[in-house]
Amino acid sequence: MHQAEELVLRDHPVMPIYSYVSSHLIKPWVGNYVPNVLDHNYTKDLYILKH
Secondary structure, rough: HHHHHHHHHHHOOOOOOOOOOOOOOOOEEEOOOOOOOOOOOOHHOOEOOOO
């Protein structure tokens, strides 16, 4: 696999021109928000903390 990857990259170099970025502003009173790699957070899992 390593040799195959070298052959492909030598013949057809790849340059990433776009990268995924996400930013979220989460209030401190929102509970159960856990950032993750896939950026999957469902609102059904979130809750409001009591003051």
